[in-house]
Amino acid sequence: MALISIIPDFYPTGDTRLLARAEELKPTLHHTIxxxxxxxxxxxxxxxxxxxxxxxxxxxxxxxKGENICLDFGEHQVGYVTLDLTYSGSHPDAPAFLKLKFAxxxxxxxxxxxEYSGWLSRSWIQEEYVHVDVLPAxxxxxxxxxxxxxxxxxxxxxxxxxxLVKHAECMTETAAELEKIAEPDTGDEKxxxxxxVSLKTLADCMQEVFEDGPKRDRRLWVGDFRLQALTNYVxxxxxxxxxxCLYLFGGSRFPDGRVSACLFTKPTVEADDTxxxxxxxxxxxxxxxxxxxxxxxxxxxxxxxIAMQQVEYALRQCEAGDVVNEQAVKDTFIDxxxxxxxxxxxxxVLIFALRYARRLARRRNDWSQANWLLQRxxxxxxxxxxxxxxxxxxxxxxxxxxxxxxxxxxxxxDVAEPEKAAxxxxxxxxxxxxxxxxxxxxxxxxxxALLRAGLRDEAIxxxxxxxxxxxxxxxxxxxxxWDGKDPDRSPYGGSVVNSYCHAWSCTPAYIMxxxxxxxx
Ligand code: RAM
Numbered sequence: 001m002a003l004i005s006i007i008p009d010f011y012p013t014g015d016t017r018l019l020a021r022a023e024e025l026k027p028t029l030h031h032t033i034x035x036x037x038x039x040x041x042x043x044x045x046x047x048x049x050x051x052x053x054x055x056x057x058x059x060x061x062x063x064x065k066g067e068n069i070c071l072d073f074g075e076h077q078v079g080y081v082t083l084d085l086t087y088s089g090s091h092p093d094a095p096a097f098l099k100l101k102f103a104x105x106x107x108x109x110x111x112x113x114x115e116y117s118g119w120l121s122r123s124w125i126q127e128e129y130v131h132v133d134v135l136p137a138x139x140x141x142x143x144x145x146x147x148x149x150x151x152x153x154x155x156x157x158x159x160x161x162x163x164l165v166k167h168a169e170c171m172t173e174t175a176a177e178l179e180k181i182a183e184p185d186t187g188d189e190k191x192x193x194x195x196x197v198s199l200k201t202l203a204d205c206m207q208e209v210f211e212d213g214p215k216r217d218r219r220l221w222v223g224d225f226r227l228q229a230l231t232n233y234v235x236x237x238x239x240x241x242x243x244x245c246l247y248l249f250g251g252s253r254f255p256d257g258r259v260s261a262c263l264f265t266k267p268t269v270e271a272d273d274t275x276x277x278x279x280x281x282x283x284x285x286x287x288x289x290x291x292x293x294x295x296x297x298x299x300x301x302x303x304x305x306i307a308m309q310q311v312e313y314a315l316r317q318c319e320a321g322d323v324v325n326e327q328a329v330k331d332t333f334i335d336x337x338x339x340x341x342x343x344x345x346x347x348x349v350l351i352f353a354l355r356y357a358r359r360l361a362r363r364r365n366d367w368s369q370a371n372w373l374l375q376r377x378x379x380x381x382x383x384x385x386x387x388x389x390x391x392x393x394x395x396x397x398x399x400x401x402x403x404x405x406x407x408x409x410x411x412x413x414d415v416a417e418p419e420k421a422a423x424x425x426x427x428x429x430x431x432x433x434x435x436x437x438x439x440x441x442x443x444x445x446x447x448x449a450l451l452r453a454g455l456r457d458e459a460i461x462x463x464x465x466x467x468x469x470x471x472x473x474x475x476x477x478x479x480x481x482w483d484g485k486d487p488d489r490s491p492y493g494g495s496v497v498n499s500y501c502h503a504w505s506c507t508p509a510y511i512m513x514x515x516x517x518x519x520x
Contacts, residue, residue: 003333004119005274011255012271018251018302019269025244026208027175034170036150037074041067045153046112062088062162063154071150071168076104076477076501078146078204078214079172086136089161095131096163097156102126102147104215104500105474109149111496118493124216125496129155136166144173146204146214146501148476176203176236184509186517191460194467194508201477202231202506206238209245209265213480213499220245221262222279223333224503226286227444231506233293234513242290243299249283250306257309259283261333277317277331277346280310281353288356291363304364311357314350315376322383323347334405335442336481336491339435341406344388344398348409351380384415395424403435404428405442408449418454425453438489439481440467440505447511460516467508478505 039058040050045068053061053069063069085096103109103126113125126145154163184195205211209220210228229242249259252271259280260271284307291300317328324332324346332346354377361370388396388410395402396410407424410416416424428446437443443466450459469484480502483489490498513519 007273010273012252015251018247022244022247025240027241029173032172036071038072040070046110048110059166064162068153076148077170079170081170082140084167086164087161092135092161094158095133098130099153100128101151102145103149116494116496120492120497175206178203190468198506198508204501205503213502216499222282226282227507228503231510250303276333278349284310284353285356288359322379336438341398341401344406345409347384348413351413395427404432408445411449421453444507477501
């Protein structure tokens with residue numbers, strides 16, 4: 001499923017007051033210098049076999065035409081790279097022509113980007129061709145990269161000299177201060193590691209906004225943002241960054257007031273012409289959760305109407321019969337994958353968001369709105385139960401399809417009574433394979449639905465199994481997409497553009513801290 005929305009003559013709103021407030025809340029970025037912890041050569045340019053190099057010998061290892069050296073920075077980095085290059089042999093009589101490839105994990109390092117032909121731009125692949133005219137040289141690359149490995153391939157030199165990589169460093173950049181966070185102590189080694197890696201994932205995505213991924217798309221998406229904000233509350237507690245993002249989304253919207261699914265901040269703040277109904281509803285949820293944490297009256301006053309616009313728009317999509325219409329379903333993301341029938345999910349997200357919208361209305365003492373939202377919530381919940389609950393099958397069925405995603409959103413929306421919710425969720429454990437859940441985004445909501453249905457042990461097991469599965473195959477930050485049964489899976493037609501440090505996978509720390517093992 002390609003998600004490409006192009007609206008001709010799209011002119012998003014620009015609320016200068018909200019955007020000015022967002023600007024004031026811009027975070028300080030912290031920088032650290034990191035050097036490689038190891039190095040190796042790949043046997044062939046795209047091979048998975050490697051020969052290790054003793055690091056202190058690196059400045060003496062020469063590179064001739066076609067040879068490569070891979071620097072291993074030990075863990076995922078986000079930042080700017082500087083290389084000190086020199087030569088051995090005669091004076092260089094031709095430029096050094098290098099290819100630099102940055103990779104978030106080892107798998108990506110040995111992929112040949114020329115084989116990629118997916119629907120997402122190949123320009124996301126982090127590779128550069130560089131000519132160095134004069135050696136020795138200090139080369140500082142202008143782009144910010146997200147990587148653990150840097151492969152330097154000597155595309156061409158001349159027979160008269162060889163290249164030496166004397167030194168390399170990365171100036172990392174993040175709005176988070178990971179070193180100030182205490183080590184987790186869950187009593188379970190795997191959970192501890194999952195906790196730490198989830199915070200490392202979040203830290204690397206915390207830049208001038210909560211980015212979805214520092215490799216790609218490097219921008220604010222509402223669905224990712226809500227999960228980042230939650231995890232931030234149990235860790236870095238950067239409330240201003242959350243507020244900034246709420247104001248950015250509020251400050252540039254669709255002309256009819258809808259919150260865009262994502263937005264650009266450079267060169268100026270501009271909403272993308274992509275609307276996802278579930279994402280715009282997550283704006284409402286994120287605002288209410290932010291207020292739970294901070295009680296920030298200014299934000300409530302400034303953003304309340306915008307939040308209400310989102311639910312009101314979504315509610316207009318289900319005027320006939322209290323079930324979302326086809327357009328709403330088309331506008332709903334939930335997860336990647338074409339096979340998923342999303343009617344129940346779309347309805348579920350709306351009911352879920354109404355719970356938060358009602359809380360907002362109560363905070364604002366807007367009682368008539370709160371009352372109206374309650375009535376709509378009840379009507380939608382009743383309609384959902386009638387339309388989707390299948391007594392014989394003992395679970396929710398969405399237009400003939402039984403999926404885990406439908407159970408998740410019906411359960412999170414409290415559509416069925418607790419016993420039936422538990423029955424439906426148990427069925428997901430036993431017999432619902434297809435359509436498979438594809439991303440940690442949906443897996444997060446899966447864990448939350450298991451917990452809501454009272455299946456705590458199953459939720460913990462899933463957390464360990466799914467996020468732990470990424471650790472088992474070498475993750476040091478959590479990924480955008482992971483399916484242990486299909487490790488090559490990519491929503492984009494090629495895993496070389498997948499992001500391996502992705503915001504929506506950062507929630508295990510939140511789940512452990514707030515839900516599984518809350519501090520007394
Ligand atoms: C992708 C991004 C982002 C997600 C959207 C729907 O492009 O990875 O994280 O929110 O899809």
